[in-house]
Amino acid sequence: MSKPGHLAFSGMVLFCAAILIACSSGSKPPQLTLSSLTIAPSNGEIYVSASLANGVRSAARRDAGESAARPAVLPPPVTAICGKLQYTATAHYTNGNSTQVGITVAWSSSSTSVASIDTSGVATGVGAGMTNIGATSMGIAATSQPLAVDQLNSISVAPATSTAAPGGSQKFLATGNFTLAAGGPGIFDVSSQATWSSSDTNVATIDQTGNATAKATGVTTITATSCDGGTTGQAVLNVGQPATTTLVVTPTVISIATGTTTLFTAMEKLVNGTIQAPQNPVTWLSGSPNVATIDANSGVALGLTAGTSTIIATETVTGFTGAATLAVQPATARFAYVADAQGGTSSSGTISGYSVDVTSPTPLTPLPTPTVGASSPQQVLLHPSGDLMYYIDGDGFLHVDDVNSTDGSFSESTQAPTQASTTIHSFNVGVIDPTGRFIYVISSADNTIYGFSIAQTGVATPATNGALTAIPSFNPYNDATLNNPMWIMTDRGGKYVYVVNSGTTTSPGNTISEYSIDQTTGKLTPLPTPTIATGATPFFGTTDVNGHLYVANEGPPQTVSGYSINSNTGELTSVGADTPITGATFTINVITDPTGKYLYVLDSTPGPPPPTAPLSQVFAFNLNPATGVIGAQIGTPQLTGNSPFGMAIDPTGVLMAIDNNFDNTISLFTIGSTSSSTPGGLTPTTPLTVATDNQPLFVVFYTAASGQ
Incomplete structure (x- = not known):
């Protein structure tokens, strides 16, 4: 019998022979190109x-x-x-x-x-x-x-000074301050990339997630070193026997949608387990300010973009700290609301509500419309927390309603209406700053601004939540720059306010008044350059996610003015010459999509009520997100209903709603939704409109986090 090795050798010989025969017959291995x-x-x-x-x-x-x-x-x-x-x-x-x-x-x-x-x-x-x-x-x-x-220019470690009891722990956060190759500064959480160390491991040790464990009484320096070894940041940890073990932050974990806010609170937890109010002021820090910012004093956090941020509370004097986790998710529209300016008698105005499904052929479905007991509601303002609705009536009063986030229903709060204008049946519109702490209302008739702080409890508690308090030594505010103000808006960070001045036939306005917001009181202060020029007869405006501001100018000529916002000073700078809206007769409003890539201009041709319906239309344009410059027009204008006023785009950038004041409808368009659509282009839904109650104004979308 042959041995296994002999068989293997014989097979190899036969295999090689086969290859030689194949080669001698003229065949070649395949060539790859x-x-x-x-x-x-x-x-x-x-x-x-x-x-x-x-x-x-x-x-x-x-x-x-x-x-x-x-x-x-x-x-x-x-x-x-x-x-x-x-x-x-x-x-x-x-x-x-x-x-x-x-x-x-x-x-x-x-x-x-x-x-x-x-x-x-x-x-x-x-x-x-x-x-x-x-x-x-x-x-x-x-x-x-x-x-x-x-x-990487520097690393900051927070909290800078903290105290822990032996056996306790302290979480540290490392934030890198960058100069970006693409231009501008950047602030990022580098905790997971840093190397952590303690100068005295007998006092405290620290792991590579930035979590320190207190060992014995003493003081140690905590150092975070960049992973290339070139940059360090330091903090001090005191280990002793404090009466307070830590700060307890509520909520400990929460998820919100981009563009919305939530309130964090902190309480002292004593060694014996007792919970009490902080005995010293508490300051707040967001570990990833690109994901969410938080007001250092109030604890109100604003979601900016999808991601997760560690929220740290530090009690001054003692250095006690606590932490929570804030997850920010992409936003989606759940409901839509519009004020019905002439909904009935002087005490029975209405607000129309709708459930929203941007994937449905009929994206808006009417909700039961309650009587809200107001004279001609003019504008609905939704609080970024998601549980409050404000609306302004024709008598100059601000009302607050509690909103049910499950079914979209709303009910009058126990809060009494607050007078926000002394001029009856004036044109009154307002804005809530993105952090949800302040609300401002303008009155076109008497050239004034009213400001209020908003009480926030973090939950829908009618007794206190949403209550308005006049900003001290402010109401009513006016200055020489205010001239028939038509619109008021803030930057996306809630640091600045801008008022569009339309002027009158005898006293042209054609300006934007610029103000900074006192982050503690809400009081407005004119910027060093208090105004900037617009086109002829500006009307409504908008700010976008990329730090730009746009205003629709009624004209003539009919144009849109664009500006960049200086994030450090709030000053506006024109991005270039005003953009003409060819074919328009009354450019009343302007809005951008959530990405800041597209701009839409509303041409609301004035005319009599139905059945005579003058031509009104909406134009679409490309935008340069980096510069804010308005580019080429997208397609042809789309027809709307009669005398449109307000515009809104759902947070996913799929659906546009336009309220038509004279024919009591809302026109709906999908944005770039079909294979034949140009990106950013508008396609009317079928049917085009959904009914409202009576003379709608300023449709808005209620935003929630995806999946909630």
Whole structure:
């Protein structure tokens, strides 16, 4: 019997013989031809400490697939391999096959002073700036991909000073302050990328998540070091036997929608377990201010973009701290509301409510419309907390209603209406600042602004929640710049207020008045440059997510004015010449989509009530999100109902609603929703309109977090 090794050898001989016969017969192995080469990630972003710029090491901050030219208000980036960013090359052959194995690639960086890349495709940051990463194989070059190298200037550790009892713990947060390669500053949570250490491990130790454990009485310095070793930040931890163990933050975990707010509160927890009110002022900090901001004094947090942020409360004097987790989810529209200006007698005005389903062919379904007992409601304002509705009536009073977030119903609060204007049947509109702390109302007849602070309990408690208190030494406010004010709005951060002055036939306005908001009292103060010019007869306006402001000018000529908002000073700067709206006769309103990529202008041709229905229409334009410049018109204008007034876009950017004051309807359009639609273009729904009660004004969408 043959041995196994002999059989294996015999098989090998036969196999080799077969190959020789095949080759001698003239057949050849298939030849693969390289057609193209691609590299990944398509965009990359890393950082290098300022002290190591043009040095030798860097720490990865941005993962694959995200643009280097992103603004500084995106969620915290995914952590890549610290100090490096791995690139890969994929070969694509003419037979349709692709592989990353067995190919020889020559890598290159267009600017080696910004980043180098080795033969294995690992890029290393050298200095701040932009470079392009390229690859070549078998004479085929891949399309180069941009790599941004940002500069880490400093690290802040919070809380700066804290106290813990032996056996207790303290959570620390490291925040990096960056100069972005794409331009401008950026603030990001770098806690998970930092190396944490304690100067005295007998007093306290700290793990690599930033959680310190107190061991024995004493003082230790907590240090967070960037993963390239070039930047550090420090804090002090005192370990003793305090009467208070910690601060308890409520809610401990909460989820909100982008663009909405929630209130955090803090209580002292004593060693014996007793809970009591803080004995000293408490300050608040958001670990990821790009995800959510929080007012340092009030504890009101505002969701900016999807992500998670650690909220830290610190009691002054003692340094006691507590933490909570805030998750911000994409927003979705649940309900819509519109004020019916002539809903009945002087005491029986109405508000029309609708459930919203942007995926349905009929996206708005009427809710029961209650009688709200007001004279000609003019505008509905929804509080960002989601549980309060304010509306302004024709007699100049502000009403507050409690909103049921489950079914959209609302009911008059026990709060008595608050007088917000002394002029009866004047045109009164208002705005709630994005943090939900203040509300402002303008009166066009007497050129005044009224301001109120809003009580917030964090829950819908009619006895206190939503109560209005006049801002001290403010009401009524007027100055020489206010001239027939038509619209009032805030920036997206709640730091500044802007009032559009339409003027009169004998005293033209054509300006925007600019104010800063006192973050403690809500009082308005004119900016050093108190006004900026608009086009002829400005009407309504809007601010967008990218820090721009737009105003529709009735004319003639009919135009839109655009401005950029200085986030540090609030000053407005024109983005360029006013944009003419060709074919319009009465440009009354303007709005942007949630991304700030598209702008819509409402042309409300004045005329008699039905059945005579003058032509009114809405125009669509492209926007440059970075500069705010208005671009080319998208498609042709879409017809609306008779005498449209207000405009609203749902937070997903899918549905537009326009209220038609003369024919008692709301026109509905989908935005870029069909395969034939140009991005940003409008398509009327079928049917086009849904009925309201009587003479609707200023439709608004109620926003909630996705899945809630």
